[in-house]
Amino acid sequence: xxxxxxxxAPPPTPQPSATEQKRAARGATRPGDRIFxxxxxxxxxxxxxxxxxxxxxxxxxxxxxxxxxxxxxxxTFEWNTSATPPVFGIAVLAYGTIVSSIIAMVIAVPIAVSxxxxxxxxxxxxxxxxxxxxxxxxxxxPSIVYGLWGALxxxxxxxxxxxxxxxxxxxxxxxxxxGGAARSMLTVGILLAIMILPIITNVSREVFRxxxxxxxxxxxxxxxxxxxxxxxxxxxxxxxxxxxxxxxxLGRALGETMAVATVLSPDFLIHTSLLDPGGGTFAQNIASxxxxxxxxxxxxxxxxxxxxxxxxxxVNGAARAIIARRKEYSGANA
Amino acid sequence: xxxxxxxxxKRPSTLRGASLPKWAPWAIGxxxxxxxxxxxxxxxxxxxxxxxxxxxxxxxxxxxVISAWIENRRQAKDRVVTSMVWVAFLLAVVPxxxxxxxxxxxxxxxxxxxxxxxxxxxxxxxEPGGGIYHAILGTLEQVGLATLxxxxxxxxxxxxxxxxxxxxxxxxxxxxxxxxxxxxxxxAGLFILSxxxxxxxxxxxxxxxLALAILMMPVVVRSTEEMLKLVxxxxxxxxxxxxxxxxxxxxxxxxxxxxxxIITGIMLSIARIAGETAPVLLLVFGSKFINSNPFDxxxxxxxxxxxxxxxxxxxxxxxxxxxxxxxxxxxxxILNMVARGIARxxxxxxxx
Numbered sequence: 280x281x282x283x284x285x286x287x288a289p290p291p292t293p294q295p296s297a298t299e300q301k302r303a304a305r306g307a308t309r310p311g312d313r314i315f316x317x318x319x320x321x322x323x324x325x326x327x328x329x330x331x332x333x334x335x336x337x338x339x340x341x342x343x344x345x346x347x348x349x350x351x352x353x354x355t356f357e358w359n360t361s362a363t364p365p366v367f368g369i370a371v372l373a374y375g376t377i378v379s380s381i382i383a384m385v386i387a388v389p390i391a392v393s394x395x396x397x398x399x400x401x402x403x404x405x406x407x408x409x410x411x412x413x414x415x416x417x418x419x420x421p422s423i424v425y426g427l428w429g430a431l432x433x434x435x436x437x438x439x440x441x442x443x444x445x446x447x448x449x450x451x452x453x454x455x456x457x458g459g460a461a462r463s464m465l466t467v468g469i470l471l472a473i474m475i476l477p478i479i480t481n482v483s484r485e486v487f488r489x490x491x492x493x494x495x496x497x498x499x500x501x502x503x504x505x506x507x508x509x510x511x512x513x514x515x516x517x518x519x520x521x522x523x524x525x526x527x528x529l530g531r532a533l534g535e536t537m538a539v540a541t542v543l544s545p546d547f548l549i550h551t552s553l554l555d556p557g558g559g560t561f562a563q564n565i566a567s568x569x570x571x572x573x574x575x576x577x578x579x580x581x582x583x584x585x586x587x588x589x590x591x592x593x594v595n596g597a598a599r600a601i602i603a604r605r606k607e608y609s610g611a612n613a
Numbered sequence: 614x615x616x617x618x619x620x621x622x623k624r625p626s627t628l629r630g631a632s633l634p635k636w637a638p639w640a641i642g643x644x645x646x647x648x649x650x651x652x653x654x655x656x657x658x659x660x661x662x663x664x665x666x667x668x669x670x671x672x673x674x675x676x677x678v679i680s681a682w683i684e685n686r687r688q689a690k691d692r693v694v695t696s697m698v699w700v701a702f703l704l705a706v707v708p709x710x711x712x713x714x715x716x717x718x719x720x721x722x723x724x725x726x727x728x729x730x731x732x733x734x735x736x737x738x739x740e741p742g743g744g745i746y747h748a749i750l751g752t753l754e755q756v757g758l759a760t761l762x763x764x765x766x767x768x769x770x771x772x773x774x775x776x777x778x779x780x781x782x783x784x785x786x787x788x789x790x791x792x793x794x795x796x797x798x799x800x801a802g803l804f805i806l807s808x809x810x811x812x813x814x815x816x817x818x819x820x821x822x823l824a825l826a827i828l829m830m831p832v833v834v835r836s837t838e839e840m841l842k843l844v845x846x847x848x849x850x851x852x853x854x855x856x857x858x859x860x861x862x863x864x865x866x867x868x869x870x871x872x873x874x875i876i877t878g879i880m881l882s883i884a885r886i887a888g889e890t891a892p893v894l895l896l897v898f899g900s901k902f903i904n905s906n907p908f909d910x911x912x913x914x915x916x917x918x919x920x921x922x923x924x925x926x927x928x929x930x931x932x933x934x935x936x937x938x939x940x941x942x943x944x945x946x947i948l949n950m951v952a953r954g955i956a957r958x959x960x961x962x963x964x965x
Contacts, residue, residue, distance in 0.1 A: 390704055
C-alpha cells in the first residue's frame with residue numbers, strides 16, 4: 280500500500296513494512312499524507328493521553344482526600360466526610376462490590392455459557408439468529424431501566440425465594456432472612472447477573488464458533504453424542520475464551536452503578552447474611568452520596584472511584600490479554 | 614436422534630441401538646407439566662413458580678430415566694444436557710420479557726403527547742402531570758455533543774490502527790482501547806468531575822457530554838476497526854497503483870466502502886451512551902426546568918430523570934419513571950434496529 284514501493288525495487292509483499300525510513304519518505308513527498316497521518320496518529324495518542332489523565336487526575340484528587348482522612352482508608356467501616364476530622368474507609372464498599380460481583384458471576388457464567396452452547400450447537404439454525412438478537416436486546420436495555428425494574432418488580436418477587444432460602448439454608452448464616460424488602464446483596468447479584476449475561480454469552484459464542492470443525496467431526500465420527508462432543512472438543516478449546524468472557528462480565532459487574540443504587544438499601548455495615556438489606560458498592564456509594572457531598576466529600580468519593588478504576592483496569596486488562604493471545608477471536612479476520 | 618426403527622420392532626438388526634422417537638421429549642414434557650400441575654394443586658401450593666419447578670424437575674428426571682432405559686446412559690446424559698441448555702435459554706428470556714412487559718404496561722399509562730412536550734417546571738413529585746420534554750432535550754444535546762467529539766476521534770484512531778499502525782504505539786493504543794471499553798461509566802464521570810473541581814465549575818450539560826464521549830470513543834474505535842479490516846486489500850492496491858495518495862485512497866475508497874458499517878457502529882455506541890446515568894448524575898446534576906443551553910447551568914437528562922423520579926418515592930412519580938423508561942427503551946431500540954438495518958443494507962459484499 281506504500282506508494283514509494285512503486286519507485287523502489289519491486290515490492291516483495293503487498294503489505295507495507297513501515298520502517299521509519301519509508302514513513303519519513305512518504306511524509307516528505309505528500310503533504311496531504313503527512314497531515315492525515317498526523318491527525319489519525321494524534322487521535323490515537325489522544326486516547327492514551329485521556330487514559331493517563333484519568334489516572335492522574337483521580338490520583339491527585341484522591342490524594343487530597345486521603346491525606347486528611349483520620350481513619351484508615353482501607354479498613355475503616357465508616358463514611359463520614361463531613362465530620363471534623365473526616366473519617367472514611369472503603370472496607371464495606373470493597374466487600375459489597377466483591378460479594379455482589381461473585382454472586383452475579385456464579386449465576387451468570389453457567390447460564391451464559393449454556394446459552395452460547397445453545398446458540399452454536401443446539402438451537403435450530405433458523406432460530407439461532409433471532410435468539411442472538413434477543414440476547415443483544417438484553418445488552419441494549421439501559422442500566423437505569425434495569426434498576427427501576429429491579430427495584431419495583433424484582434424486589435417484591437424475591438420474597439418467596441428469600442423465604443425458601445431462609446427455611447432450608449438459613450442455618451448456614453449466609454441465607455438468614457429477617458423479613459422485609461429484598462433490597463439485599465443477593466438481589467443485587469441476581470440483577471447484575473442478568474445485566475452481564477449478554478456480554479459473556481456473546482464472547483463465549485464467538486469462541487465456540489471458532490472450534491475447528493474437524494475436531495467436532497472427529498468426535499462425532501467416533502460415535503460421541505452431542506454432549507460428549509461439547510465436553511471433549513468444544514469446551515477444552517474454548518476454555519480460555521470463556522474465562523476472559525467471564526472477566527469482561529466481571530469488569531462490568533464491578534462498575535455497575537445505577538442498578539445497584541436503585542435496588543440496594545445501603546448502610547455501612549458488613550452483613551454476614553446475603554439476604555440482609557444493607558452494605559454498599561463503590562459505584563453505588565458514589566451515586567448515592569454525591570448530591571449531599573461537600574467538595575471534600577467529593578474528593579473522598581473520587582478516592583473510592585480510583586480504587587474501582589484500578590480494580591476494573593486490572594480485571595479488564597487481564598481479560599484482554601487472554602483474548603489477545605488468540606487473535607482469531609476478533610472476528611474481523613474471518 | 615434420527616428416526617430410528619420404531620419401538621414396536623424390538624431389536625432391529627441395525628448397527629444403531631434403539632432410540633426414542635422424535636416426539637418423545639414433547640410427550641415427556643406434556644406429561645411432566647400435567648403431573649407437576651396435579652401435584653401442586655393436590656399439595657395446595659399457591660405459586661406458579663413452584664409447579665413450574667416441579668414440572669421441570671420431573672421432565673429432567675423422566676427424560677433421564679426413560680432414555681437410560683430404552684437407549685443408554687450416554688444418550689440419557691446427552692438428553693439431560695440438551696434440556697438444561699434449553700432451560701438456561703428460557704431463564705434468560707424470562708427477565709427480558711418481564712422487563713419489557715412491565716415497562717410497556719406501566720409506562721403507557723401516562724405516556725402521551727402532553728408528557729412528551731412538557732417539563733416538570735411547576736409540578737411537585739407527588740402530583741400527577743408534568744412531562745419529560747426538558748429531559749429529552751437534555752439527553753439529545755448531551756449525546757449529540759458527545760457524538761460530535763467521540764465519532765471523529767474514534768474513526769481517526771481506527772484509521773490509524775488499520776491503515777498506518779505498526780509498532781509499539783499502535784499496540785499500546787489497541788490495548789488501551791480495549792481496556793477503556795471496560796471503564797465504569799461512573800469513573801469517567803469522576804474524571805471530568807475532578808477537572809471541574811479544580812476549576813470550581815458548576816454542573817453543566819457539556820461536562821456530561823465529555824464523560825459520555827470518553828465512554829463512546831473506544832466503542833467507535835472497535836467497531837470502525839472491524840469494518841475497515843473488512844475492506845479488501847485489492848481495492849486499496851488498485852487505488853494506490855493508479856498513483857492516488859494514501860490519504861485520498863482512505864478518504865475516497867476505504868471509507869466509502871465501509872461507511873455503512875461505521876455508521877452502524879456509531880449508532881450502536883450512541884444507543885449505549887444514551888442510557889448512561891452515572892456520569893450525568895455527577896456532572897449535569899438534573900433540573901426540573903427546560904434548559905436548552907448545554908454550556909451553562911444544570912440540565913435534565915432522560916436516564917437521570919428516571920432515577921430522580923424513582924428516588925422521590927411517590928406513586929405518580931413512579932408512573933412518570935416508567936413512562937420515561939419506555940421512551941428511553943424505545944429510543945435505544947429504534948437506534949439499534951436502524952443501525953442493524955443499515956448494517957444489513959450496506960454490508961460490504963465481501964463481508965460474509
